[in-house]
Amino acid sequence: MRIRLDIAYDGTNFRGWARQPGLRTVQGELEEALARIVGGSPRLIVAGRTDAGVHASGQVAHLDLDADQVARVPRRRRDGDEADAVAALAGRLRGVLGAYPDVTVRRTAEAPEGFDARFSAVWRRYSYRLADSMTRYDPLARQWTTTVRSALDVEAMDAAASRLIGLHDFAAYCKARDEATTIRTLLEYDWRRSDDGVLIANVRADAFCHSMVRALVGACVAVGEGRIAVDDVVAIRDARLRIPETKVLAARGLVLAEVGYPADDLLAARAEQTRNRRDADDPAS
Numbered sequence: 035m036r037i038r039l040d041i042a043y044d045g046t047n048f049r050g051w052a053r054q055p056g057l058r059t060v061q062g063e064l065e066e067a068l069a070r071i072v073g074g075s076p077r078l079i080v081a082g083r084t085d086a087g088v089h090a091s092g093q094v095a096h097l098d099l100d101a102d103q104v105a106r107v108p109r110r111r112r113d114g115d116e117a118d119a120v121a122a123l124a125g126r127l128r129g130v131l132g133a134y135p136d137v138t139v140r141r142t143a144e145a146p147e148g149f150d151a152r153f154s155a156v157w158r159r160y161s162y163r164l165a166d167s168m169t170r171y172d173p174l175a176r177q178w179t180t181t182v183r184s185a186l187d188v189e190a191m192d193a194a195a196s197r198l199i200g201l202h203d204f205a206a207y208c209k210a211r212d213e214a215t216t217i218r219t220l221l222e223y224d225w226r227r228s229d230d231g232v233l234i235a236n237v238r239a240d241a242f243c244h245s246m247v248r249a250l251v252g253a254c255v256a257v258g259e260g261r262i263a264v265d266d267v268v269a270i271r272d273a274r275l276r277i278p279e280t281k282v283l284a285a286r287g288l289v290l291a292e293v294g295y296p297a298d299d300l301l302a303a304r305a306e307q308t309r310n311r312r313d314a315d316d317p318a319s
Contacts, residue, residue: 037123041095042092044178048137050083050085051082052083080094086285120144149305153308157238157239158238159290159291159292160235163180164234165180165232167184187258191254202272206275207249207270223236223238248288
């Protein structure tokens, strides 16, 4: 049985999503909790492998369990009734993870036929929180907000962001990986200043190459500071060369907010299409 998990985490004290020997990771933490409940060596496949320090409010993963493992999930509710094992798994995981954990599973459900958390996805949405000299400092939000010392022109940043939308080669805004394409479709990119003065980026694409979101944010910060012009972000993209003026900003401000999937009857076809096109890619931020 394939199970979909909807996951959220504070990435501050994790070395990213992917399991790494001797390091605390989101995947490692969840798989250890799963093993305590269902036994064996469960493995999660995730929609997007986030980097160290990156957070998630809408991460998606899938897990394959056999009938014996499903049967091991305790299903007795407080009212004495028996709950569905798959739906009950989320609650059992939250119990194993303990009080006030920095990772949680919000929902577990049997996945539709053909569902693949990574390859069936049609888009991923990230947000980025940025405080500048006009933002009142909030110590409660310090772990998920990046700070710059200058005053930023959010209108110029939004204008620059809109110039980058579309199907393009984003090599200038990606950390190169051997044999991996840097061609992506950027579906949305915009900036706004919230009521509390924090600048918030909304970035949605079919997939992201490594460090792409934080590099795109860095380019718009350079525009907001007046170090480059609005149209320079396009010239940089089309030159396909990384330059010092467009720095990759810190991971702390980045949140994987949402993953989009097609209708159930299109899941398998989408997964096959994506595997054929990007089998060597990692759709991480």
